[in-house]
Amino acid sequence: MELIDVCGGEVFITGQVGPDGDFAAATKDVASLVYLCKPQEGCLPDQAWESSSHKERVDLPLGPGLFEVRSALSAVDRINKMAKPILFMCKSANRAGAMASVFQGCRNGWSSEQTLEWAKPLGLKFLTMPPMVEWVSACVDSRFPKGGLIFRQLFEKESSTFTYILGDAETKQAVIIDPVDKTAERDSQMVTEMGLKPTLLLNTHVHADHITGTGKLKGLLPGGAKSGVSEASGGQADVKIHDGDKIRFGSRYLEARATPGHTAGCMTFVLDDKSACFTGDTLLVRGCGRTDFQGGSSETLYASVKGKIFTLPNDCTVYPGHDYQGRHSSTVGEEKAYNPRLTKPVEEFVSIMSNLNLPYPKQIDKAVPANMVCGICDEVEGGDKAEASV
Numbered sequence: 001m002e003l004i005d006v007c008g009g010e011v012f013i014t015g016q017v018g019p020d021g022d023f024a025a026a027t028k029d030v031a032s033l034v035y036l037c038k039p040q041e042g043c044l045p046d047q048a049w050e051s052s053s054h055k056e057r058v059d060l061p062l063g064p065g066l067f068e069v070r071s072a073l074s075a076v077d078r079i080n081k082m083a084k085p086i087l088f089m090c091k092s093a094n095r096a097g098a099m100a101s102v103f104q105g106c107r108n109g110w111s112s113e114q115t116l117e118w119a120k121p122l123g124l125k126f127l128t129m130p131p132m133v134e135w136v137s138a139c140v141d142s143r144f145p146k147g148g149l150i151f152r153q154l155f156e157k158e159s160s161t162f163t164y165i166l167g168d169a170e171t172k173q174a175v176i177i178d179p180v181d182k183t184a185e186r187d188s189q190m191v192t193e194m195g196l197k198p199t200l201l202l203n204t205h206v207h208a209d210h211i212t213g214t215g216k217l218k219g220l221l222p223g224g225a226k227s228g229v230s231e232a233s234g235g236q237a238d239v240k241i242h243d244g245d246k247i248r249f250g251s252r253y254l255e256a257r258a259t260p261g262h263t264a265g266c267m268t269f270v271l272d273d274k275s276a277c278f279t280g281d282t283l284l285v286r287g288c289g290r291t292d293f294q295g296g297s298s299e300t301l302y303a304s305v306k307g308k309i310f311t312l313p314n315d316c317t318v319y320p321g322h323d324y325q326g327r328h329s330s331t332v333g334e335e336k337a338y339n340p341r342l343t344k345p346v347e348e349f350v351s352i353m354s355n356l357n358l359p360y361p362k363q364i365d366k367a368v369p370a371n372m373v374c375g376i377c378d379e380v381e382g383g384d385k386a387e388a389s390v
């Protein structure tokens with residue numbers, strides 16, 4: 001019977017008691033036992049337990065139907081009061097490793113990422129089991145409940161672009177998605193009046209129809225807000241975003257999902273509770289962005305939407321990068337049912353996209369080079385009505 005030390009002699013994990021029943025000997029230095037098997041699993045025979053020194057014991061039978069976050073958290077409080085060293089035990093050390101990680105994450109006030117980072121070098125086996133990883137993350141994250149969300153959708157009428165402000169109601173930390181240069185002063189004033197402190201100014205992609213406001217806003221906002229765009233876009237920015245990144249503002253975060261197709265570097269930002277996604281031009285209300293410039297690909301866009309957006313809950317609100325017909329948002333469920341392009345088979349979708357016959361975007365030759373450096377360049381002349389990107 002092997003005990004794995006996961007915390008300087010204070011916390012151990014183990015699998016089933018060995019056939020020689022050496023429970024008492026193997027655990028002689030352990031003060032408490034957290035037993036995670038159901039009685040019928042028979043991992044710890046009564047005899048073995050009786051022969052030990054009657055350590056403090058809590059039974060926390062974890063099975064697929066018993067993985068409730070709330071009960072795990074109350075167990076953490078109880079375990080925390082137990083004498084140390086503590087042994088977490090189950091049949092194969094998976095549940096033991098997961099529960100020990102929840103315990104460590106909660107008592108140290110770690111985020112789910114920090115907890116998993118801690119578990120990795122220990123080689124804990126549950127890390128290879130996605131449902132267990134999710135469970136550990138959910139337990140640790142729910143220890144510190146998410147604060148309220150401040151949310152605004154703003155509109156820039158010349159390019160029909162939506163800008164989004166998301167802030168944590170408690171800490172006032174905020175992010176801005178897809179600001180436009182022409183409305184940078186408006187946005188700066190707005191977040192200042194709201195008492196928000198934007199830390200990151202995000203672009204869903206390098207836009208072809210307007211100049212991003214991220215560069216201008218950096219100069220307008222006190223407090224060192226940074227610009228951000230995906231690494232895959234090739235654009236310059238303070239922060240390069242990658243698939244799977246978590247963009248934190250206070251107790252809230254956005255998950256970055258790479259959704260190439262409209263451009264090669266498009267990102268969709270998904271709110272932590274999956275109640276909203278910010279899709280840029282990847283998915284528009286009843287439409288999608290064109291795929292004939294900037295490394296675009298119809299097949300890739302189709303795969304991105306199906307794999308990274310349509311897999312979100314049906315009631316997840318879709319906030320697009322543009323709308324040209326007065327609509328503001330949609331839901332994943334609605335778009336799955338009614339999007340006239342993305343409800344079609346891929347071959348038909350590709351055919352639709354190659355026959356759009358859209359005009360060359362008027363601003364593209366000025367906007368794209370400017371946006372590759374976060375909008376810091378000579379002002380674009382004129383106020384041409386931008387082409388719809390659909």
Ligand SMILES: [Fe+2]
Nearest residue numbers: 207208281389
């Ligand atoms: Fe675009």
